[in-house]
Amino acid sequence: MTTFIFDVLKDLKNSTQSFSELTFIVPSKRAGLFLKHQLPQVLNQTIFSPEIISIEEFVGQLSQLKTISNTELLFEFYHSYSQLTKPQKRDSFDTFTKWAQILLQDFNEIDRYLIPQKKIFNYLGAIQDLNHWSLEINKTDFVKNYLSFWNKLYSYYEHFHEALLAKGLGYQGLVYREAVENLESYIQNNSKKQHVFLGFNALNTSESTIIQELLQNEMAKVYWDIDAEFFNNKNHDAGLFTRQYKNNWKHFKTHPFNWVTKHYSEEKNISVFGIPKNIGQAKYIGSILKKLQGNNPSLQNTAVVLGDENLLVPVLNSIPPNVDALNITMGFPLKSIPLATLFESLFLLHKHSPTTFYYKDVVKIISHQFIKPLFFVENIDYSSIIAETIDHNNLVYLKKEKLNEIAPKSENIIDLLFSKWGMSVENTLENCTNLILLIKQHLDKNKTANLLALEYLYRFSTLFKEISRLNSEHPYIDNVSTLHGIYKELLSSETLDFQGEPLQGLQIMGMLESRVLDFETVIISSVNEGILPSGKTQNSFIPFDVKLENQLPTYKEKDAVYTYHFYRLLQRAKNMYILYNTEADVLTGGEKSRFITQLELEGKHQINHKILAPNVPVIPAKLECIKKTPDLQKKLIALAGKGFSPSSLTNYVRNPIDFYFQSILKIREHNDVEETVAANTLGTVVHNTLEDFYKPLTGTILTIETIKQLKTNIEERVTYHFKNEYKQGDISTGKNLIIFEIAKRYVSNFLKLEMQALKAGNEIKILAIEADNKIEIHIPELDFPIKLKGKVDRVDECNGTIRIIDYKTGKVEQNQVEIVDWQDITTDYKKHSKSFQVLCYAYMMQASQNLKFPIEAGIISFKNLSSGFLKFAQKESSSSRKKDSLITQNTLLDFEAELKKLIIEICNPNIDFIEKQV
Known part of the structure; x- marks a missing residue:
C-alpha cells in the first residue's frame, strides 16, 4: 500500500524545489519520524x-516563548491573582487550584482562537449580572464578591499575560497568539x-492564520488528507474542517486543493x-494478533489504536510472546x-497530621x-511481626512509639514513614526524597534484577524535585493537603x-x-459512546452560546475531530478490527x-459484526473427597486417643471436610483485628464472667443475698474480661460501647432470672462450674481407645433434680433441643446440633460422676x-x-448407640471424608 506521506513526497519530487531547502511541518513528532x-x-x-518539525515546535520558534507545564502555570497565575485580590477576599492556594484549572483552559482557547480578550471577559461579567442579580437593589456581600470575580477576569488575564511575557514563558494559547x-x-x-x-x-484560528499568510506569500504548500466520500458529503463530520478551508481560504480560489483521494x-x-x-x-486483541502472525510473523504495517489508553497494560500482557519488534x-x-500507591497512602495518612494511625493504613x-x-x-x-502483633493484641489504632516498641531495629524506617511529617510541606518533601533514597539503596544491591523499579524511583525523585523547585520559587503550598x-x-x-x-x-x-500515519491492518479498541467520541462534555466558564458566537470549539467540533481520525484510519487500511465494550460500566x-x-x-463496505463472549468452560461442581490413607488413619487414631469434643463431632455432622481441616489438619481461620467486638468475643466475656461469679459457690446452695452481692461486681468483672479478650481494642465509644453494655445486661438479666427462681x-445448689470431662468409650468394632472430652458450663441441682446447663449468647428456641427420631441426631445438623451437644455433656457427666437419674x-x-x-x-x-424432658438411663443408651455409630463412621478407613453440598 502507498501511504499519504509517500504520495506527498512523490508530488514534491516532481516539482523543481530542492528537498534540502524545505521545512516540513507535521502534526506530531512521530509523523516526522x-x-x-x-x-x-x-x-x-x-x-x-x-528540516522536519512538529507544529508545536514551529509555533514555538515563531513566538520565541518557552512553554511551561500546567502545574507551573497555576503558581504563576496565583501570583497574578494575589496581586489583584485583597488578602481578606483571597482564596487559599488549595481552593484556587480547583477553579483556576478551568479558567486557564478558557485562557488557552481564547488565545488559540485569537478572540478579543477584553470583549469576551466583559461579556461574561455582564451575562452573570444580567442572569442573576441585575434586578436586586441591595446586593449582599456574597453577590458583590461573585460579580466582582467575573468583572475582574480581564484584569487577571492581562496581569497574568504580561507577567509570563516578561519571563519569556507561555502556555499553548499564548504561544500561538504571540x-x-x-x-x-x-x-x-x-x-x-x-x-x-x-x-x-x-x-485553530492561530494555525489557520499562520498557514494562510505563508500561502499568500508563496512560502508554503499544504497537503490535506481527505477522501471524496467525506469531503463531498456535507453531512459527514470527517470532512467538516477541510470543507470549510476549501470554501473560505482565499488561496484555494486560485490554487488547487491537494488532495481529495478515493x-x-x-x-x-x-x-x-x-x-x-x-x-x-485486551485478550481478544491478543487473539487477533496471533491469527495475523500466520501471514505476517513480524506484524509489520499493523497498528493497535487504543481508544481508552487505560488498556495499555492489559494489551501488553496479551500480546503473543513471539512478537519481536514492538513500539509503544x-x-x-x-x-x-x-x-x-505508596505515596498516595502516605499523603492520605499524614494530610491531617494524626498522632495515632489506623491499623489498616499501617499494614x-x-x-x-x-x-x-x-x-x-x-x-x-519486622513488617510481619508488626502485622501479627496488631492481630494478636487487637490494635485498631497505633502510635509511632508502639511501632518502635514492636520493631526496635526498624526505628529509622518507622520514623521516616510515621513521624516528622506534621503539616510542614518542607518536612513532607524531605521525607519523600529520603524514602526514595532508602529504597534505592536496597535496590542497588541487585541492580540487574531491579532496573525497572530503579527507573520508577528516578521518575518519582524528579517529580518531587520539581515540586520542591516550584515551592521554593512560589511559596504558596502551606499544608500537606495542598501539597x-x-x-x-x-x-x-x-x-x-x-x-x-x-x-x-x-x-x-x-x-x-x-x-x-497509514497502516494496512488496524485494530481499534473501546469504540464506545463517551470514549470515541467523548460526547457532550464541557469544562469551561464560557457558556455554549458565547462559544458559538465567538467561533470557539464546542463538543460538536471535538466530535468532528475524532470522526476524522477514525475514518482516516480506514481510508488506506485493508483490514480493520473494531472492538467495543458491551457491558454497561459505571462511566463508560x-x-x-x-x-x-x-x-x-x-453501506459502502460489508461489515462483519459479531458479539463475542469469553469461552468459559463449564466445570461441573465436584464435591471434595479426602481418601483415608494409612497416614491419615494414624492421625485419626491419635485424635481419638486425645478425645473427640462435642463441637468437633457436630462439625463432622455439618460437613466432614470441615472436620478434616479443623480437627485433623488443625487449620484455623485467621483472626483479623476486631474493630467491632465479635459475637464469639462477647460470648467468651459472658461465660468467663459467670465462671468468676459461680466457681467460688461450688457445693453451696444459692441465696438471694448471694446473687445481690454478685450483681455489684458486674461492671468490674465484665470490664476485666473485655480487656483480657479484646486486648487493646477500644470499648469506650461507638458500637463497642454498646456491646460492652449488652454484655453487662446479659449477666445482669441472668442473675435477675436466678433471683426470680429463688x-x-x-x-438451687451449684455442683460444678466449667467442669472438665474426659471419658473413654468402649466400641468393640474399633481396636483402639476412643475418648470423649468437653467442658460443661454449669451443673446444678434444682429441687433435687440435677441439671446440666450450656450457655449460649445467641438465640436458641425450645424446638432446637427436642428430638423425635434418634437417627436424626447425627444426620441433621441444623435441627439437632444443640440436642447432640447437651446430650454429650449429660453422657460424659453421668459416666464420670455417676449422677443419679433422672437428670435434665x-x-x-x-x-x-x-x-x-x-x-x-x-x-x-x-x-x-x-x-419427656427427663433424661434416664434409657435415654443415654439410645444416645450412646447413635454416638458410637457416628464415631465408627469417622474412624472407618473405608469411608472417606466427602464434602457435603451446603
Missing part, C-alpha cells in the same frame, strides 16, 4: 536532510524559505466485535505505577512491595516512556498519535459508538432468657405436644 524514514524511498541521490504577532517579522526575514504543511485537519471506496475487510469488559477486549508511542502513566504501608524489604533486619521480618493536590496534578501528566523500534513491527498508539461502555452505526448505515421457692440437660439462651432453661426433650412425633 515516519516522513524521514520514507524520504530515501522517494529520492535516488544523497541530500542534506530537510506566534501570529511575530508572523510578519518572520515572513520578512525568511522570504525564501519554503514550508510544507501536511496531514492537518482541525486548525481510497475509502476500495475493498476492505471490516470486522466489528462487541466484547464484554475492557479486559475482554503512548507513555505509561506514572499514576499507574506501584510506587504511586498497607509496611506491606507495600517497596517498603516490606526495608523492614527485613538481621534475617527478621497532595499539586502532587496528583503533576502525577497525572507524567508518563514513563517506552523505548522500542519506531519503524518496525507492531505499533501501539492512542488515537491522536495515529495522525498522518455498554453503548457502541455512533461511528459503528454510521459505518453500517453507509424467690419462687426453688432450691439443656441450654440457657441469653437472647431468649424469658424462656428460662430450655430442656432437652424427647417427643413421640413432630406434631405431638407430649414430650
